[in-house]
Amino acid sequence: MNIFDDFHARIAAVLDRIAGDGRLPKLDHARFVVEPPKDTTLGDLASNAAMVFAKEAKPHFSSPRELAVEICHALAETENVASAEVAGPGFINIRLKPKIFADVLRAALRDPANFGRVAKGRASALQGKVNVEFVSANPTGPMHVGHGRGAVFGDALANLLAFSGCEVTREYYINDAGAQVDVLARSAYLRYREALGEAITIPEGLYPGDYLKPVGAALAKAHGKTLVEKPESEWLPIVRAAAIDAMMEMIRDDLAALNITHETFFSERALHEQKNGVSDIDAAIDWLRAKGLVYEGRLPPPKGQLPDDWEDREQTLFRSTQFSDDVDRALKKSDGSPTYFAADIAYHKDKIDRGYDTLVDVWGADHGGYVKRMAAAVAALSDKRVTLDVKLCQLVKLMRAGEPVKMSKRSGDFVTLREVVEEVGVDAARFMMLYRKNDAPLDFDLAKVIEQSKDNPVFYVQYAHARGKSALRQALAAFPDIDLAAESLAEADLSRLVDEGELALAKIIAQYPRAVEAAAAAHEPHRVAFYLHELASVFHSHWNRGKDQPQLRFVKADDRQLTIARIALVSSLTVVLGSGLRLLGVSAPDEMR
RNA sequence: GACCCCGUAGCUCAGCCGGAUAGAGCAACUGCCUUCUAAGCAGUAGGUCGCAGGUUCGAAUCCUGCCGGGGUCGCCA
8 A cells, every 4th residue: 555656646637637628738647746745744745746747737727836726626525635735836735634544554464465565567667577687796706795785785676676566587697708717727726736735836816715625625536636637628627617616606605694595597608608500699699790780890999098909900899889888899809709798798688588678787886887888788689678777886895993994805815795794694784785875885884783773774773673573562461362463453443543653653654665666666775774764763763752751652551442553553663664674685573682 | 088986964875757944874062761672762063965057937856067086998707
């Protein structure tokens, strides 16, 4: 139940009726909004409908206010409207009867799992099949904190979209082709020889981390000394495959520690494999070539700093400029092998062929320069049917009590994601990474996120949930026979909720469906985190009023019916906190210990 | 040189498909614990929304140009 949707529809109906009289043209209802007013004393809902359509209304309405007046008159006749007034240049401010908020609470209590879910067919952006590709860390070592941010972001976004009616696939693109997995293989090979008793030194350019030791040991166990005698061309594919498998297993474990699982793992290497003499990459390039979007040509040298080894040469190019990229992009390296971009084209073509309507790619900010060409490729490959939304996650700066944590990748002395999760816990790690817009840098303070105080938003929101549950326990202690089940509380006489603090809580609970929908449509999970923080704040505030005014406390030992009504309110609060935290992948504890 | 992101309170950031007096947390200051968990709450103070133009009835929000910070810039992934 979304009261904002409800009134959007009511206003749309009024506009249609006026249009039926010939006093307005057919209007695009998506242009106006119904939202909470800036100042809650103005009412419960506000709409800009009359102002947005001022131009269209001009022939029959001398001012936006005049149109607003007519809309208000019509709305005042509809259910649960206490008043509808025009304000300022033509705002429509609506005050609702408390009954509608009681209805909202009942909706939350009767179907806790689905409260806030976006109604089917509501928003066109929230339908169909969506592929969320995230993490896609190279399988060359353990995940670090930056990977973790993209991981948590992608996972929460997938949760949100699934909750909002999309059919969602979580996907991981394994970069298991190219030079760096060969480097991985050579590094693992050294560890293999080490496991056989050789003394090794790891040269510059190979991966020095200890995490390859078990891979070497496993290889030694499986192959004995047989690989030592083979030339690199023979051992490399064997070692590489084993090392990639081991790295992916490690990465999956790292992700599992954050409660993240992907439905699909897609191998880049598979795109390079020849089937009947043709790879998927060849096929994708041919497909584009048939559309006239691939040609042989020369690229101007990059401006600014010219690479040392720049050589002007003819190459295979994709006409990404036809899809508003800045230059056409190379598809083949100088040795004739496909570029990373060419593989990515084949990969995205595969996703499009699998029938997705929307593709979301979650990348690190250092890939920003890659967005335009990928968007161009998806537009070309799908004839502009499929939209690609690339979400760039900015860097995470790891801090400890205000001081940056020193990290040096060179010495292998960097803090892994796993270490962070083990230190602060899944809940804190996830919440803090989502309590920031994805394109803003994030300071992650290891000391602060485990602090149990209101300064820590994770704790603050979880504490609100625990506090709510505590109130339910207290109610049961006072009235051992009451039924705390949500569906029973839904039958409470909610007209007993008349205090302004109680109503304020009900009103913000009523905003949950709107917050979820907006977050999902914008692909911005952080909005849910901020909403929950605000909800918690309203709750803590009301709770504390009970200190000076005992009659406002949730449990009234001398008034069973009032207690049940208030407990119903608290229960719907925990429903919403639980629902929102679940979307973020953060637990909602019944008590804080 | 080009492209992308960012610039909002002392600090960290919300708000941005235009809407009413620009918000929160921290830090500062003042109050509230014989408690349904003070692990919290109430209040005070703090702003040329980087600068300058433009569009509009209306701009933190959209457009243009600057300034500052970060990122990226044939074959890396």
